[in-house]
Amino acid sequence: MSASAWNSRPPLSRAAVARVVQLAGAFDVATAVLLPERHGRIAALAEFVPIAGILSARAATAAAGVLLIYLGAGLRRGKRRAWQLAVAVACAGIVLNILRGLDFDAAVVSAALLGLLIAVRKRFATLPGPHSRWRALTALAAFAGAGFALGLFEIAIRADHLIGTPGVEAWAQQAALGLIGVSGPVRFVRPWAADTVSLTTGTFGLLAALAAVVLFLKPGERRPVRTEGDERRLRELLARYGGDDSLGYFALRADKALIWAPSGKATVAYRVVRGVSLAAGDPIGIASEWPEAISAWLTDCERHGWTPAVLGCGRTGGTAYSRAGLDVIELGDEAVVDVAAFSLDGRPMRSVRQAVNRMRRAGYTCTAVRQRDLPPDELSAVTQAADRFRDGNVERGFSMALSRLGDQADGDCLLVLARDQDGQLRGVLQFVPWGADGLSLDLMRGDRTAPNGLTELMVVTAVEAGPSLGVRRVSLNFAVLRSVFARAEQLGAGPVLRMWHRLLRVVSRVWQIESLYRANAKYLPAWQPRYLCFPTARDLPRIAVAALTAEAFLPAGRTVGGPLPAPETALISR
Template identity: 75%
Template sequence: MTTASSPPTPPTGRGDNSDRKWTARPPLSRTAVARLVQLAGIFDLLGVLLPVGHRRFTVLLEFLPAAGILSARAATAAAGALLVYLGAGLRRGKHRAWQMAVVLAAAGIVLHLLKGFDVAAALVSAALLTLLIVRRDGFHAIPDPRSRWRALTALAGFAGTGFGLGFLEIAIRADRLRGTPGVRLWAEHAALGLVGVTGPIQFVHPRAATAVSFTTGTFGLLAVVAAAVLLLRPGARRVTRTEADDQQLRALLARYGGNDSLGYFALRTDKALIWAPSRKAAVAYRVVHGVSLAAGDPIGVESAWPQAIAGWLADSAAHGWTPAVLGCGATGGAAYKRSGLDILELGDEAIVDTGTFTLQGRPMRAVRQAVNRMQRAGYTCAVARQQDLEPDELAAVANAAERFRDGGVERGFSMALSRLGHPGDGDCLLVMARDGEGQLRGVLQFVPWGTDGLSLDLMRGDRTAENGLTELMVVTAIQSGADLGIRRVSLNFAVLRSVFARAEQLGAGPVLRLWHRLLRLGSRLWQIESLYRANAKYLPMWQPRYLCFPTARDLPRIALAALTAEAFLPAGHGAQPATTSVARTGSPDGPAAVSPVHARPALGGHR
């Protein structure tokens, strides 16, 4: 049985979830139920907008005060909005969404009768309740236990505030009450007002009673809605990787790490692991906004990939998460496709062959001039493995990298390690640039890519340095490859590179040119085109990277999760931030120069 490194639930789902298997599309019956629930919610909202017939309103007034009828209408509207919101959770099979829908459908029967004696609408709610009960076996996804406490906190907070305000309003109007009700009745009246029920206190002026009912009823609705939303928000698995997990992962990287330049980034501490039964392969992932987001190819022997992928997909199905893979290669993409995911090309990774790289020739003129300019200015670069540096030297590099960091936003997930100086990263290669006075002005960190490759991780530089610092450090790393036994260096990722490259060719069609214009427009925000050109000037080989996803309708949710994981959007509940050992990744060109998909620094010019 496949096991996960992070509790509380084993990835393939033991016990009640052991027979649950992931499918690219949810069962038709589950999708149909979700849509019917949303339609019922819209029906409730429309029903509130319609006026109550005078005759029925008169009959209701014999049994309920006007404030109670208004509260029932408001509660119906809130229930309708929640039913629409529940549709997404029901489609993913969330058991908690089903429970909430059952409660709302049952409450709808009563509310429709109270708000206007609407028998037809009450029958619709009864039919919906019956449907949910009959189809209850389709909603089994495991809830996030932490969301319960968030929901209870919101419920208690809003309810307590509403109770306090209602009690205070009664106290202020103590001289306008009929009779002499005590403080106990004041509290009872305020508490009943939270659920839309008229309390025992009678006011001299009806407006006072309406004001108290409005205050308490409003906060009662807010308490229920806020608690429901928090209860149903997608949760995240808290990562608790063990030392044995890390040791096994490093052993797999030592043997198979050369297969994927992103493999070493699986050692990020904010990534959980799903293992194949043989523990010869694993999928590294992180849950963000209800998306189980993996990055790169699975780690380990290729023959064990299907079992690791199956365990990861089963874990996603058990929790109601949407599985997605960010930046896998062709081999990994084929494995994920065989497991049922769809594939979309994201862009290309720039890889330089150190054996054939040269600064000679007209195509390398810009890079050659930048390097020569820096050398004439007295800049030099030193290359060393992290394990070969003295503790004081490493601390100085880490401090400089932190000092050079531009802004407070840390970007990176799929192509960033988010630490510098960790004891376990001794094989990481550091490039340190110094000016003519010996001051440290720039730092690059490369992580191992098997035994003969490097993968760019961190790039920091002093913005007051001469123009060309980045080119000097990158070229130094590439030219040092022969002495270090390095034959390939992965530099960066260019989003939708083929669009820019093909748009420059003769015969580019109108659709391609339009797509090119749109990307250039987007480059004003993310510098997509400049990132591509900054990579292209090193004349690299381009290897495509892919996005794997279940269905096209999941792409907006996956895009939100990816942008959050890469820190282009603020991380909220369900998106755990990356941890940092000594320093963090960043770009010397600032946040705008970072790829909007992968967070390696842009390789453009630097001042």
Template identity: 65%
Template sequence: MSITGERPVETREEISPRWVRPPSSRRAVARLVQFVGAASAVFSALPPRHHRFSLLADMIPTAGLITARVAAAVVGVLLVYLGSGLRRGKRRAWQLALVLSLIGVAAHTVKGGLVPTIFAGGIAALLVARRDDFTAEGDRRNRWRALRACATFLGAGFALGFAEIAVRVNHLDGRPGVLTWAGHAALGLLGVTGPVHFRSPLGGLTVSITTGAFGLLAFVSGALLLLRPSTGTCVAGTGGDDDRARLREMLDRHGDDDSLGYFALRSDKQLVWAPSGKAAIAYRVINGVSLASGDPLGLPSEWPRAIGQWLTDCAAHGWTPAVLGCGTSGGKAYRKSGLDVIELGDEAIVAPARFSLDGRAMRGVRQAVARMRRAGYTCAVLRQRDLPPETLAEVVSCADALRDGKVERGFSMALSRLGDPADADCLLVLCRDEAGELRGVLQFVPWGRRGLSLDLMRGDRTAPNGLTELMVVSAIEAAGALGVQRISLNFAVLRSVFARAEELGAGPVIRLWCRVLRAASRLWQIESLYRANAKYLPDWQPRFLCFPSARDLPRIAVAALSAESFLPAPGTPATIAARVRRAGPAA
């Protein structure tokens, strides 16, 4: 389903740059580089033909020929890997591809092979001719990471090569000195035979293979680290407190339109601001995808400028822009900036003033709530700021104990923390049994000044059926006294498919699509979330996914699943540990 209706007020193109699709020539170069890389790897695996380049074969020792074949294969694999970076216009990918192509020319010349040599030379010439197509910046921190990795592998290879020469000191021709040993080990890292001669060919071959392998590892690891996608500067880093203060002030003024606005305060989200500072985009970079969530923040008239800054940043770094779960207004603004928009699902919105447990449609919820209250379960609904410190500590401990698994899921519609003093306006629903033991916790984050958005839902699985219904109904019933006029519950992915499949006269395509989603619900809670929301008879508000082109959808889907913690998120152990510390004990 596409967005329909009136477009936002037109603004000048220079104020709101549109997303420009990468030139087709850049994609063609990337594909050619990948093809040549695959061909290079295949040619390297084929049996050698000794009648080719026989002169070079006589001049280069066996170890050098083996190293050349391995180097050609590694170069081919790396060229295939570089294709994705070239498609995104990464300058560093272009530099590495050019260097690898030249190395490929040398390696294929040494090992023998006219066709792959011509291919590698042609790719090098093409890259030089199209150098202006690759201007996206990389992460400067990757240079030092690559340098450290190269130094580590080169140092280890040198030490092992030197040690292997030392243990064979009695099997060397002549009496070469220690400096000669060091020169031989250093040249071996480059795949070149050094000045030390061994009486046994096996000894020399062993040293050459050891040093050559570590040299290749140093080169490969450095190349891979240089190509790691840039992630920008996190809000939690330098200047993060100022950005957070500005963002909270902005949400207080203009946060009534989007129920997901408060989730922009997650510690793993970054911000890009409009030049006026009156609007911003919250996003996170995952595997080269700049994943934003919800509508732009701030003054709607400044949204185009904020989107323009974000898209410019994406183009400068070679990121693929995508928006997860924006509303209708945000979807129109993103579509105007050049992104495609499709419906992702629906958000359940409950108006407490119109909510009632009466009627046949609410019989299931009414019975569940009555059953829990007869069993002695009670709920307290209050702001976090009103909780005594010992009670808040109990809530955090209970939520941590009741979490299903070790991973805190959520990105676009979850705060992933509990008990932070900065979240004093959050609303908590605490459900206790007849003995006073805490059995369930709900957390709602502020939605502007008159709304709440469901964030955290934890319940004891050993409690009687109806615990969740009791907590949700208690929050809705207490909303009037708290001045709350609307409550956002869970998001239902592709809800319209289930709803349309239940209608009279649903077509075969809808019914087939519904069966596919029900099968997928065995792994992910797709249908169950829809049913859990529908029982409260909410109003359904559509949410959309924005993306540059259909070919980017697989990468965007992987990035979104990683952000929502359905797939392992990238990061070093140190960054993961820091993320856990920032999220607090409930994460």
């Protein structure tokens, strides 16, 4: 895509072609299922084609129509392989409509569709995934092989109920032809036995075709590859412009790829998940170069058929993405504490003050130290303790988490270490740099047997240590849909808002949305809005699944999500 703005709708001709293909598919299904059989034509055709072949062609026509309807979504995104399959199905439709009853009218429709697809072939050039072809062939062979083996086995166990003495070669033909819904040479004494074999082989044949098509059209997922030069340039940009966005440092995650503006002065960090290219936060670099970096990212999405989405960008980033053609909605608010104005005095801070005092009376102490200032053996002990404190086996986070602790390259990170009266480490909190004068909460690991108040003690220690560290602002966390909870508590809240609030409270029983908001609100932060950017509303379900997968709340491949964080540690689930 050469333009700097994302076209949230595909080109009209491409969208129109997709609709025509889907209408042609619906026409095939209707003519195969709903129209009455023309016995005169079938009788004439039966002189050349077996009745079983005619019936199979009728069923195959309906299946081809369903496949065309499915392919419409891929064509709308410009997928080359969707176009290739549509061409193949249109060719097959010409033959099938003739074989199922000399339906020349329907065959002409398929031929016209084929001509249309060939005429607009240049509009479908999205690059396929690097391994989708082999995965499709593997799935096709696996399901077909399993169906063939089961069909052969079912024939073998009924060998004494066969008419005549067909050999193993005839058995193999029966099982193989059954995969495509065609009757073979084997005849059974009991008709139900033949139906059983046909059902088994036909089901596996259909599964093989469906699995192969889905995998064939599945967008590829790029493995993030960074050179030393990319890493160096990114850290240089963060050193100069990292203060613009509290999420900037999280671009250093190993699972995020980088795409650069031609000048190299701005970049977008992203990860491809389930066909969605997820960027997080604002672009990094000089703001005047953001449009070029965003354009390069959107062009990459267009070439590969990925859906672009941005999680948690700020107001400035949201404006830049909006100008590039994406829709923007408010996703929630980030809690930012002003270090100079922070105090434990006053009634609003009573609960935090009591929690901190209770922990200190119990003998707990807390220290804040830059990672680079910890001796190697002590840093090793901290990372080991953090692993023990982790709730579950899955490291959650993507947009607002670094997902590593103790790396030598992260020497500027701030560690807050909580110890009990015996000097045992009971809690670890890590902040990443937010420019030269800010900190952004990354993770917290706490011993679940520690008294309540461990979280408050560590957070307050980090904020109170700010002046000595040259820190003016501390970003604690992100509260999804915070405004709904805040406005629902105000006098005069309307019925729609109250209903939305009740729904979110139900959802919070699983996702802890409300508890995370209240865990942030107790520190009286300033709330800064964060936004979600996306192409169109119909893409939101796909983006939601991709985002939950990236944040490790849904399984990705062989990775299975663990239990959700407990309320005591929910504050740190960035």
